[in-house]
Amino acid sequence: xxxLISVIIGLAVIAAVAWGLRFIGRATTGNSPRFRDMTFxxxxxxxxxxIAVAAVIYAFAQSYSSDPIVANxxxxxxxxxxxxxxxxxxAFVFRLAGRLIGTSGSRKLFRQMPLTASFGIITIIVYxxxxxxxxxLAPYAQDSYVGGVNIAPGGNIDTGGDPAFLLGxxxxxxDILSRVIxxxxxxxxxxxxxxxxxxxxxxxxxxLAAIAGGWVDxxxxxxxxxxxxxxxxxxxxxxxxxxxxxxxGDPTFITMSMIFIIAVIDSTRVFxxxxxxxxxxxxxxxxxxxxxxxxGFGYVMFREILPNATAPLLAEFxxxxxxxxxTIASLSFLGVGIQAPLADWGSMVRDGANYIQxxxxxxxxxxxxxxxxxxxxxxIDKLVRQASLPLIPAAAIALLxxxxxxxxxxxxxxxxxxxx
Amino acid sequence: MGSILNIxxxxxxxxGLTLFIVSLVIFAAVSSLPGSFADAILxxxxxxxxxxxxxxxxxxxxPAVTRxxxxxxxxxxxxxxxxxxxxxxxxxxxxxxxxxxxxxDTLAPRFANTMFLAGLTAxxxxxxAVTLGVLAALYRxxxxxxxxxxxxxxxxxxxxxxxxxxxxxxFSVLNPFLPSLSEIYNGMPFGERLENTLLPALTLTxxxxxxxxxxxxxxxxxxxxxxxxxxARLKGMSPLRVIVKHALPNALAPIVNVIALNLAYLITGVVxxxxxxxxxxxxxxxxxxxxxxxxxxxxxxxxxFAAAYILLNLIADVxxxxxxxxxxxxx
Numbered sequence: 001x002x003x004l005i006s007v008i009i010g011l012a013v014i015a016a017v018a019w020g021l022r023f024i025g026r027a028t029t030g031n032s033p034r035f036r037d038m039t040f041x042x043x044x045x046x047x048x049x050x051i052a053v054a055a056v057i058y059a060f061a062q063s064y065s066s067d068p069i070v071a072n073x074x075x076x077x078x079x080x081x082x083x084x085x086x087x088x089x090x091a092f093v094f095r096l097a098g099r100l101i102g103t104s105g106s107r108k109l110f111r112q113m114p115l116t117a118s119f120g121i122i123t124i125i126v127y128x129x130x131x132x133x134x135x136x137l138a139p140y141a142q143d144s145y146v147g148g149v150n151i152a153p154g155g156n157i158d159t160g161g162d163p164a165f166l167l168g169x170x171x172x173x174x175d176i177l178s179r180v181i182x183x184x185x186x187x188x189x190x191x192x193x194x195x196x197x198x199x200x201x202x203x204x205x206x207x208l209a210a211i212a213g214g215w216v217d218x219x220x221x222x223x224x225x226x227x228x229x230x231x232x233x234x235x236x237x238x239x240x241x242x243x244x245x246x247x248x249g250d251p252t253f254i255t256m257s258m259i260f261i262i263a264v265i266d267s268t269r270v271f272x273x274x275x276x277x278x279x280x281x282x283x284x285x286x287x288x289x290x291x292x293x294x295x296g297f298g299y300v301m302f303r304e305i306l307p308n309a310t311a312p313l314l315a316e317f318x319x320x321x322x323x324x325x326x327t328i329a330s331l332s333f334l335g336v337g338i339q340a341p342l343a344d345w346g347s348m349v350r351d352g353a354n355y356i357q358x359x360x361x362x363x364x365x366x367x368x369x370x371x372x373x374x375x376x377x378x379x380i381d382k383l384v385r386q387a388s389l390p391l392i393p394a395a396a397i398a399l400l401x402x403x404x405x406x407x408x409x410x411x412x413x414x415x416x417x418x419x420x
Numbered sequence: 421m422g423s424i425l426n427i428x429x430x431x432x433x434x435x436g437l438t439l440f441i442v443s444l445v446i447f448a449a450v451s452s453l454p455g456s457f458a459d460a461i462l463x464x465x466x467x468x469x470x471x472x473x474x475x476x477x478x479x480x481x482x483p484a485v486t487r488x489x490x491x492x493x494x495x496x497x498x499x500x501x502x503x504x505x506x507x508x509x510x511x512x513x514x515x516x517x518x519x520x521x522x523x524x525d526t527l528a529p530r531f532a533n534t535m536f537l538a539g540l541t542a543x544x545x546x547x548x549a550v551t552l553g554v555l556a557a558l559y560r561x562x563x564x565x566x567x568x569x570x571x572x573x574x575x576x577x578x579x580x581x582x583x584x585x586x587x588x589x590x591f592s593v594l595n596p597f598l599p600s601l602s603e604i605y606n607g608m609p610f611g612e613r614l615e616n617t618l619l620p621a622l623t624l625t626x627x628x629x630x631x632x633x634x635x636x637x638x639x640x641x642x643x644x645x646x647x648x649x650x651x652a653r654l655k656g657m658s659p660l661r662v663i664v665k666h667a668l669p670n671a672l673a674p675i676v677n678v679i680a681l682n683l684a685y686l687i688t689g690v691v692x693x694x695x696x697x698x699x700x701x702x703x704x705x706x707x708x709x710x711x712x713x714x715x716x717x718x719x720x721x722x723x724x725f726a727a728a729y730i731l732l733n734l735i736a737d738v739x740x741x742x743x744x745x746x747x748x749x750x751x
Contacts, residue, residue, distance in 0.1 A: 039562065041564040042562050044564065045563045116570075226438065229730055230442055230725075230726050230729070231688040233691060234691070241718050245713055322577060330580070334707050335711060336710055336711065356588055394581060394582035395582065402573070402577045405577045409573075
């Protein structure tokens, strides 16, 4: 309960400081408009932001601590901050370059682009680059177990690292950096293929329902309704059980059936959209003209409807990709997704999960006050070494989905011209 | 009043029909398995006689339609059959009923635990989401609004386990407030139980709140351009009163709808969170059974999840009809 109370006290303190900030601001600047018109929420926001910045700087400083336990504990935060600054700077430079170089059309595009969208685009480009060239970028193969086990990340020998393994090694001795890089290829690549398959299935059926109408439309729509009535993760897990029984331990079969299962489940959502968009287009005059010309089914579907439905489908593709990607990551995390010889982020998180639980011991008061000898006996140093192990792949997943969401947000904003 | 009752009954019947078809889908999926349950329990080395005896004991020798209705009628009465991982060959050698652990026995306490977790999450998430949504609408386009916007967008798009580990890192490792493993047992004092459930509940809250908050904000901002809001403003009402007294009641229909839909989402989200925190709920049981290929348990969990999901969607549907006069009295 003490945790809850301290959270409430913390919020109360922030509120008090915010009120004080506004009051002092008004008093010292002689009621300048900046402070006079400041709402309480804005003052509160400033205080929270200041605390957040201070916490980030504190954590960054902690990662350079001479105490290896502390340094290793905060290593993940260090990676997060450095990656964030790196991507933000690159995004800014990317947008600046786009504004100066290129045709007038592309320059205009970049001028209107918000920083979040440019952040998203550059992140996606980096991921795609890493995924395609994984074999050249990774220092080791994904299934080779090299060097010692449980080497700390950071490459600093003082904190238990090894310069040959920048992000350390896992409990089987696999190089984490290589596995993260190959994970980009496997996890992102498989998610991409699955989304393409889902769009092919759902899009074709949706357009078919829209063009044919009548009983075809009714039968397809009701069948899809039933499939959508089962929560997707639960349905995926049920079907994966069956796939596991069929596979009899064959990892390729499990991965392939996972792709197919998720594609089918997600195609139901694509079907809904494709049907809705398609039935709006089918009633247009040019479709009627094409039909009167005697064009076939396929021509109407792919040459008349598809080009006119590209914009909403493309935005949906981004969102679907995120869902598929997260579902695959969740399944792999639960142990029934992408299988062992392939390195992937979801199962890396699961493999490393116990390191976080181990780390919990460090926070205990008696450990903080214990002498060197006890610490050595407990092997604390080793315990905390790899807390960042599950967090790096988890953050890699989160970063990509956030990036895709930023880009989709911007695309929707552009295509509809919608404001807030 | 009669029309409302009619609508509700109609929706309930539709929900029941959906659930029936879903149960059919689940059964059909499971029936397409290679080999039989008997093979799965007895292993490769079983003699044909043993397999046949087992099949008879489990009723597997009957045709699929009979088995389906048997299963369905028993499931409706709360009997989901016998768990495969609990029942081993020895217990089957005697009789099926007295030694095997039934699925319902395993399921019931875990179902209660999951309901506790979901209830706690809803109790925290709904007020927080509505308050934040109202505040974001009130101070729209301010720093507060932008920060919450970025924060919610990131928490919607992160995987559940990432949020869970970040919270564990901050609230139970770096600052040891709360336990990172949820130990729940029968007859646990309520306070202790609350403390052990708080961290998973907070993680789920983070995920669910974001969506509800964004919808609340959007629903209120949508209304702010209406003439009656302008009238209230011109009367000289304070912005907070305008939103709480005039905009919020009219925005209630979409908000309630989104809340119910998010509670339905909670049912799915619970699976990963329970695994992360080793919380003894139905989600963890489900994942464990998937891994051990314990078909009866998987079937039962699936049915329970689907029923809860359909029920919550149904509630969302009914509530949005009741709260909207135009849907209540169709022309």
